Amino acid sequence: MRRAVEKITEEERAIYQWQMWSPEFGESGQEKLKSCSALVTRCGGLGSVVAYELAAAGVGKLVIAHGGNIKPSDLNRQLLMTHDALGKPRVESAKQRLLDLNPRLEIEAVPENVCAENVEGLVGQVDIIVDCAPLFEERFLLNREAISQKKTLIECAMYDLEAQITTIIPGRTPCLNCLYPEQPPAWKREFPVFGAVSGMVACLGAMEAVKSIAGFGQLLTGRLLICDLRDMSFRTITIRRNLSCLACGHLDG
Amino acid sequence: MKVKVYYTTQLKQALGCNCEEIDVGAPATIRQLLDQLSQSHGEAFDELVLAKQGNLSPSMLVCVGNEFTGRDVSMRLNDGDEVTFLSPVSGG
Numbered sequence: 001m002r003r004a005v006e007k008i009t010e011e012e013r014a015i016y017q018w019q020m021w022s023p024e025f026g027e028s029g030q031e032k033l034k035s036c037s038a039l040v041t042r043c044g045g046l047g048s049v050v051a052y053e054l055a056a057a058g059v060g061k062l063v064i065a066h067g068g069n070i071k072p073s074d075l076n077r078q079l080l081m082t083h084d085a086l087g088k089p090r091v092e093s094a095k096q097r098l099l100d101l102n103p104r105l106e107i108e109a110v111p112e113n114v115c116a117e118n119v120e121g122l123v124g125q126v127d128i129i130v131d132c133a134p135l136f137e138e139r140f141l142l143n144r145e146a147i148s149q150k151k152t153l154i155e156c157a158m159y160d161l162e163a164q165i166t167t168i169i170p171g172r173t174p175c176l177n178c179l180y181p182e183q184p185p186a187w188k189r190e191f192p193v194f195g196a197v198s199g200m201v202a203c204l205g206a207m208e209a210v211k212s213i214a215g216f217g218q219l220l221t222g223r224l225l226i227c228d229l230r231d232m233s234f235r236t237i238t239i240r241r242n243l244s245c246l247a248c249g250h251l252d253g
Numbered sequence: 254m255k256v257k258v259y260y261t262t263q264l265k266q267a268l269g270c271n272c273e274e275i276d277v278g279a280p281a282t283i284r285q286l287l288d289q290l291s292q293s294h295g296e297a298f299d300e301l302v303l304a305k306q307g308n309l310s311p312s313m314l315v316c317v318g319n320e321f322t323g324r325d326v327s328m329r330l331n332d333g334d335e336v337t338f339l340s341p342v343s344g345g
Binding site for chain 2: 133156163164184193198237
């Protein structure tokens with residue numbers, strides 16, 4: 001959870017200087033990042049890069065949740081996994097890589113995917129969530145819990161060379177359930193993916209998180225960004241809340 | 254009256270095209286466009302876009318221009334409209 005705003009050290013000032021030159025961000029933005037905690041669910045093609053970018057940017061605490069061991073088929077996109085760690089738990093490799101980059105990072109590595117039993121605890125210990133799960137079951141669980149705890153949830157998703165991303169603020173924007181009131185039946189666990197596509201939308205998700213935490217720029221609230229890297233087209237679609245949504249309809253706008 | 258129809262992700266793959274121009278006659282609604290696309294593409298379209306009784310599937314987002322239609326299939330289309338069918342994606 002968000003701690004009292006922590007001042008940055010001289011060492012951190014040297015590391016983050018170039019991003020602190022960004023107008024509207026500055027040292028106060030850096031201090032907000034340092035004082036913030038973020039949950040990244042699954043550290044796959046998306047989550048690996050989200051977590052890496054947030055660690056690089058200087059977020060104070062990361063909670064990463066991902067079950068299972070590293071398989072050869074992870075290595076085209078899950079950039080926190082290494083060849084040497086094949087067969088070992090994903091979160092261990094992820095944690096080591098994140099700490100190699102940013103040893104100041106406080107990190108909790110949970111060797112589980114989001115499920116009904118752990119979702120409340122995972123969401124409860126952070127300020128913001130970046131949803132990178134490959135299954136709608138996990139996404140719906142996170143969506144409901146983020147609404148219940150009124151926490152910002154960044155939804156990143158991709159398929160083949162296409163990607164979608166929106167930022168959900170409970171009660172203010174459409175939630176995942178507003179968009180998809182039912183479990184999409186056609187979605188399959190395995191999908192075509194290039195690491196450069198998952199990494200691209202992951203960078204967008206990480207930047208949404210940085211903007212949200214530091215309070216600058218315009219978030220993708222009430223907007224769904226869709227992009228297709230086959231023809232390099234990017235569009236934003238205006239989306240609206242479903243006031244009879246079973247997940248968020250009870251919240252005032 | 255002609256509208257341009259765009260397909261994304263799984264639907265694009267299933268239909269084998271990402272965009273087509275459709276002559277829907279005038280006046281026309283999204284409902285009429287759905288019926289016409291169902292006729293021309295058959296099962297590949299129906300499976301991903303339609304639910305029981307030919308209603309729009311709750312997991313298919315339809316946009317006209319850059320606006321989500323909120324699944325209002327009675328929405329009137331205009332000549333030159335661009336209609337996008339957004340398949341749900343959850344790839345991580």
